[in-house]
Amino acid sequence: FHVSGLLANPTRLAHVGNCTAAATGEGPGGHGHINTSIVGGFDGRGGFPFQDAEGYQRGQGVNPLGRIAGTRIFVGNTFDNSACSGSDTGVLQHVWQQGARINTNSWGCSSCASSYDDSSQAYDVGVRDADLGAAGNQELIVVFSAGNSGSSAGTIGSPGNGKNMITVGASENDRPSDESGSWTDGCDVGPTGADDAMDVISFSSRGPAPGNRKKPEVIAPGTHIQGTASTNAGYTGGSVCDQYRPGGQLTFAASSGTSHSTPAVAGVTSLVYWWIENGHAGGLSAPPGPALAKAYLMAHPTYLTGVSANDTLPSNSQGYGMPNLAALFDNSEKYLLDQSHVFDNSGETWTWVGMVDDPTRPVRIALAYTDKAGAIGTSPQVNNVNLAAVVAGSSYLGNVFSGQWSTTGGAADAANNYEAIFLPVGTTGAIEITVTAANIA
Structure with missing residues (x-):
């Protein structure tokens, strides 16, 4: 994790925190290490094992230039936040105070899937205010794994079943084999579970979340994922599927799970953060708020068409789809609005009028807002803000889709604090977008 991957250069690892009772912030299992590698590893070395047979860098993360950090919250398989006030709030405060602005989480309580609990609530609060003191x-910006309890509905655990974080499911990878041959990993994911990124892998937890909300928001590959193995002297590989993979080397590990699709999306989110902050999208030149970051990811997807996909968006399997980097960072015309208009009362509206800029590209409109945390054990919705658009004389409502494209008719969405309208290539004419405060509690 050094600048340019060279040990002689300064480290990009800004902090290794420890919220547990263990002596150090480094764990022996390798789970946190491989996820950090997925977010931001840098490796420019050539040949085996650093490059695979197709020339891809095994140790290259999604954002190899970003600053990264880690905070330990497990001892073995036991969750432990005792050194951070013994609370989710304490963990959030710790990561904020150490400089984090994006927080990726590959953990959760699978048995808590049916309930909006105290952890769901704490992380919903933390997205808005991570340091209550x-x-x-x-x-x-909080990113959470959906969990590995699929393929049944309603299996996304807490805290990832909350409202304000970005929750990530897992598709397959396209890596059924490697230099060691056909591949079944230590988590029993075989070649057919890693041969098509358009398939949603069976273990990926599905929505709905409490309150009949759609989850996850997005999806990314989560099988046969490779990254660097921990260099800790006590490394056991007990928290990854394969301690080392491929054979014949001790540099890289491999694993499967939404634990590993999630840091990929966190890495993309860090690129989005930089892109918007530096004025490359929609005229803003400031760090995006959590809701804008979520909306920007939602608005630039690849629609999955394979097994357990090819469904109507937003779906409880793929959300809006897989973040598409080419679309996220292209030169298409964009208009961004980030917390500059305030609704004080129910019934208020905000309207934007424009024209389709380029009919050779799809039109994508996305709305997200950070909702007030709900009451524990309830349907957690508090406020309700709705999206609508009139495009070339046809009326569309947020989250009323047929397959991957919006359709006319339907009803306003009262369940979700994010909505979208997607229109295909060939759309022309005037656009009038209306956002309505249906309920301000």
Whole structure:
């Protein structure tokens, strides 16, 4: 994790935190290490094992230039936040105070899937204000794994079943074999579970979340994922599927799970953060708030068409689809609005009028807002803001889709705090977007 991958250069690892009772922030299982590698590893070395047979860098993360950090919250398989006030709130405060602005989480309580619990609530609060002891709001973009309890419905555990974080499911990878041959990993994911990125893998947890909300928001490959193995002297590989993979080397590990699709999306989110902050999208030149970051990811997807996909968006399997980097960072015309208009009362509206800029590209409109945390054990919705658009004389409502494209008719979405309208290539004419405060509690 050094600049340019060279040990002689400064480290990009800004902090190794420890919220547990263990002596150090480094665990022996390798789970946190491989996920950090997925977010931001840098490796420019050539040949085996650093490059695979197709020339891809095994150790290259999604954002190989970003600053990264880690905080330990497990001892073995036991969750432990005792050194951070013994609370989710304490963990959030710790990561914020150490400088984090994006927080990726590959953990959760699978048995808590049916309930909006105290952890769901704490992380919903933390997205808006991660440090309750400091004045004002300390916004934190939080990314959570959906969990590995699929393929049944309603299996996304807490805290990832909350409202304000970005929750990530897992598709297959396209890596059924490697230099060691046909591949069945230590988590029993075989070649057919890693041969088509358009398939949603069976273990990926599905929505709906409490309150009949759609989850996850997005999806990314989560099988036969490779990254660097931990260099800790006590490394056991007990928290990854394959301690080392491929054979004949001790540099890289491999694993499967939404634990590993999630840091990929976190890495993409960090690129989005930089892109918007530096004025490359929609005229803004400031760090995006958590809701804008979520909406931007939602608005630039690849629609999955394979097994357990090819469904109507937003779906409880793929959300809006897989973040598409080419679309996220292209030169298409974009208009972004980030917390600059305030609704004080139910019934208020905001309207934007424009024209389709380029009919050779799809039109994508996305709305997300950070909702007030709900009451524990309830349907957690508090406020309700709705999206609508009139395009070339046809009316569309947020989240009313047929397959991957919006359709006319339907009803306003009262369940989700994010909505979208997607129109295909060939759309022309005037656009009038209306956002309505259906309920301000």
